[in-house]
Amino acid sequence: MNLAIIGAQWGDEGKGKIVDLLAPHFDIVTRYQGGHNAGHTVIIRRDGIDHKFVLHLIPSGITHPGKICVVGNGVVVDPRALLAEIDELRGRGIEVNHHNLLASNRAHLILPYHVALDRAIEASRGGNAVGTTMRGIGPAYEDKMARRGLRAGDLTDPGTLAEKLAHNAKQANRLLTMLGGEPIDVRQLVEDGERWCELLAPHIVDTTYFLNRTAREGKAILLEGAQATMLDIDHGTYPFVTSSNSSVGGACTGAGIPPSMIDCTIGVIKAYTTRVGGGPFPTELNDALGEHLRTSGGEYGASTGRPRRTGWFDAVIARYAVMVNGLDALALTKLDVLDELDEIKICVAYRINGKEIDLVPYDANQMASAEPVYETISGWQEKTVGISKFEDLPERAQKYINRLSELSGAPFAFISTGAERNETIIAKDVLSRCGLDLVL
Numbered sequence: 056m057n058l059a060i061i062g063a064q065w066g067d068e069g070k071g072k073i074v075d076l077l078a079p080h081f082d083i084v085t086r087y088q089g090g091h092n093a094g095h096t097v098i099i100r101r102d103g104i105d106h107k108f109v110l111h112l113i114p115s116g117i118t119h120p121g122k123i124c125v126v127g128n129g130v131v132v133d134p135r136a137l138l139a140e141i142d143e144l145r146g147r148g149i150e151v152n153h154h155n156l157l158a159s160n161r162a163h164l165i166l167p168y169h170v171a172l173d174r175a176i177e178a179s180r181g182g183n184a185v186g187t188t189m190r191g192i193g194p195a196y197e198d199k200m201a202r203r204g205l206r207a208g209d210l211t212d213p214g215t216l217a218e219k220l221a222h223n224a225k226q227a228n229r230l231l232t233m234l235g236g237e238p239i240d241v242r243q244l245v246e247d248g249e250r251w252c253e254l255l256a257p258h259i260v261d262t263t264y265f266l267n268r269t270a271r272e273g274k275a276i277l278l279e280g281a282q283a284t285m286l287d288i289d290h291g292t293y294p295f296v297t298s299s300n301s302s303v304g305g306a307c308t309g310a311g312i313p314p315s316m317i318d319c320t321i322g323v324i325k326a327y328t329t330r331v332g333g334g335p336f337p338t339e340l341n342d343a344l345g346e347h348l349r350t351s352g353g354e355y356g357a358s359t360g361r362p363r364r365t366g367w368f369d370a371v372i373a374r375y376a377v378m379v380n381g382l383d384a385l386a387l388t389k390l391d392v393l394d395e396l397d398e399i400k401i402c403v404a405y406r407i408n409g410k411e412i413d414l415v416p417y418d419a420n421q422m423a424s425a426e427p428v429y430e431t432i433s434g435w436q437e438k439t440v441g442i443s444k445f446e447d448l449p450e451r452a453q454k455y456i457n458r459l460s461e462l463s464g465a466p467f468a469f470i471s472t473g474a475e476r477n478e479t480i481i482a483k484d485v486l487s488r489c490g491l492d493l494v495l
């Protein structure tokens with residue numbers, strides 16, 4: 056049984072918690088796209104104390120002993136970020152070694168000049184900036200597509216690495232200088248490259264063969280998506296997107312497994328909507344209510360600390376995410392953030408140029424001009440934090456959830472009512488229909 060977990064909005068839906076909850080039931084957890092622009096937060100209770108882990112590049116499964124974590128070929132890997140994350144995890148008592156952390160030799164590298172280029176390119180965009188995480192993601196994927204990138208496999212061949220690094224860095228420095236950026240120190244980069252080879256080479260393998268072989272042997276793979284459908288380079292609000300396929304197609308190309316191997320796909324979706332960075336957001340609330348969602352939801356970027364933009368649940372994008380990914384079920388997160396509200400709105404359609412549509416327009420400008428058409432329901436104004444049975448939720452909260460499911464076109468397999476693992480409502484019947492007969 057192989058399961059893909061996908062973000063159904065603009066990211067930060069709480070995928071880390073859902074992956075963490077499911078990880079014990081899988082043998083392998085693999086990331087397949089994006090890089091350390093992601094920030095997956097996992098809270099683990101040990102000896103009565105909550106420990107917060109924010110994973111950026113390493114799959115969230117790493118906190119579970121005995122699981123193999125794979126950084127797939129579709130991920131872009133910054134060796135500095137990977138080493139820092141390994142060190143941080145080890146420093147906090149998590150075992151990370153070359154048996155439980157494998158990185159694909161086909162994964163492309165993010166190098167310091169990509170980070171410098173990300174900054175310079177964003178600065179040159181002025182008012183049309185994408186609002187990237189400045190981690191070098193876009194420039195690294197550009198090099199991949201232009202067929203000049205360096206790959207993790209190059210770190211297993213120190214003999215030719217220095218030459219490749221120096222060549223690419225000199226080219227990038229020309230571009231950087233043209234854009235008004237500071238060129239990077241090529242000698243330092245080559246020196247760093249030697250160190251990365253030593254430290255990372257043991258983790259670098261052909262993960263495509265590894266994943267296919269182990270799946271055929273009956274091992275279960277959890278595919279951990281980063282970012283989300285609306286940030287997908289093809290299906291998102293282009294150009295205000297990330298540079299990878301963060302919808303389910305990316306799981307095949309980015310892990311090297313066929314579509315027939317993905318048995319189930321679950322989308323993670325917040326009870327309201329957020330996005331970071333620029334781009335259209337029809338249900339955005341630029342008022343005290345938006346601020347309330349931000350404060351009570353702790354809506355600040357896990358990677359960059361940036362305040363997230365906040366707004367009402369958008370069923371138009373939810374339906375789109377269900378369609379594009381073929382979502383079998385949804386996981387609803389952060390319901391409790393709505394607890395105090397007297398009125399809650401759901402966007403059921405957009406009005407664009409006076410016409411009502413229930414589709415996501417392809418053009419970001421058109422989407423930016425969309426006026427949300429709302430359905431309003433009364434709030435439940437009761438605490439839902441920690442509730443673990445659907446029937447124990449206030450009736451109005453149940454009604455809200457049922458309506459979201461109806462409008463989105465998929466049932467809820469999970470409803471998260473808090474950060475901890477046990478603060479979750481699990482719909483066993485839905486999971487069972489997905490082929491997931493888990494004892495959770």
Ligand code: IMP
Nearest residue numbers: 066092093186187188192296297331332
């Ligand atoms: P990049 O991925 O750093 O190039 O950023 C492109 C866009 O994706 C920006 O709007 C970012 O804010 C957004 N983005 C990238 N990673 C995440 C994430 O993990 N959560 C939410 N937004 C993200």
